[in-house]
Amino acid sequence: MGFIDIFRIEETVPGVASDVVFSIGAFPVTNSFLFILFIAVLFALGGAYVVKKFTLVPQGIQGGIEMIYESILSLVTSITGSQKQSKVIFPVVATLIIYIGVANLIGFIPGLTSLTYQKVSIFRAPMSDFNTTFGLAFALIVVINLISIKDFGILGYLGRFFQFRELIAGFRGGLKTGFEATISFLIGLLDIVSEMAKVISLSFRLFGNVFAGEVLAVILLGSIAYVVPALWMTLSILFGLIQALVFGALITAYYSSSVKPETVEREGH
Amino acid sequence: MDLESARLIAKGLALFSMFGSGIGEGYLIGKALEAMGRNPDVSGELFSRMIIGVALAESTAIYALVAFFIL
Numbered sequence: 523m524g525f526i527d528i529f530r531i532e533e534t535v536p537g538v539a540s541d542v543v544f545s546i547g548a549f550p551v552t553n554s555f556l557f558i559l560f561i562a563v564l565f566a567l568g569g570a571y572v573v574k575k576f577t578l579v580p581q582g583i584q585g586g587i588e589m590i591y592e593s594i595l596s597l598v599t600s601i602t603g604s605q606k607q608s609k610v611i612f613p614v615v616a617t618l619i620i621y622i623g624v625a626n627l628i629g630f631i632p633g634l635t636s637l638t639y640q641k642v643s644i645f646r647a648p649m650s651d652f653n654t655t656f657g658l659a660f661a662l663i664v665v666i667n668l669i670s671i672k673d674f675g676i677l678g679y680l681g682r683f684f685q686f687r688e689l690i691a692g693f694r695g696g697l698k699t700g701f702e703a704t705i706s707f708l709i710g711l712l713d714i715v716s717e718m719a720k721v722i723s724l725s726f727r728l729f730g731n732v733f734a735g736e737v738l739a740v741i742l743l744g745s746i747a748y749v750v751p752a753l754w755m756t757l758s759i760l761f762g763l764i765q766a767l768v769f770g771a772l773i774t775a776y777y778s779s780s781v782k783p784e785t786v787e788r789e790g791h
Numbered sequence: 792m793d794l795e796s797a798r799l800i801a802k803g804l805a806l807f808s809m810f811g812s813g814i815g816e817g818y819l820i821g822k823a824l825e826a827m828g829r830n831p832d833v834s835g836e837l838f839s840r841m842i843i844g845v846a847l848a849e850s851t852a853i854y855a856l857v858a859f860f861i862l
Contacts (some may be wrong), residue, residue: 730853
């Protein structure tokens, strides 16, 4: 197969754990961590530019950014269904969506992931590291539960999982409603497992999409390096953006189901 | 049976769950297209909801792919 070799590019398949570039004392700094910091610095610079240079009447790139803002706001409002809730959760969700979107897209700038330092590449897609996605998902679900405790009080929060009050009221109403109350009591217990399943499903969905995309890109480059990887990269761009949207939409839905539903107020205009 | 061949067989078996994901996604997209045909005004909103639903239904297939790479 000597002639076919000019159509291939050999690269090592990335492992699940990212490589340590250097260590500060006992703290290993991995390449995905460096990329996270790099993107965060880009965001800070972008934020400074927005604050200084944007005017009341949008021109140029300001129109594009306002369009992204409005579309994320309409998505969040349509999921929560109330303006008050979306005002609380919108900054977090918009940052999440834009950060994950940029993190998934910035790998396509040529040359950025090829910079190496002592034979180890210093940049790696941040969402292809399970620590990143697990940290994000775990921290967000913990915060959503803390907000729920703050809203309902700790007894009300526990009462959602251990529905003793509904059980007693159901059996007081008769045997049939007693059985229904038992079933909803067991479902309330299952909700505890479902909280952990939320963390695992959120983190694995994002990690799996990005990591599997990278591994398949390496495998494709190893077989045919012309034309075919471009198709796969197009799909990667699409999937990266969609997964960012799905992550943000799910966090909004989890938040909206964990706070008190808003009563419809009649407004006089 | 030694460990290496058992591992390879496990890798192959882990991919069986992608079956259900394909069926589920096809059903979801079919329902979305039917609803778009009934009510063409909300086509845009239905399409974006469908994309989110497809990404959610894809997640078990992604778990299987990750398990394949980890094994």
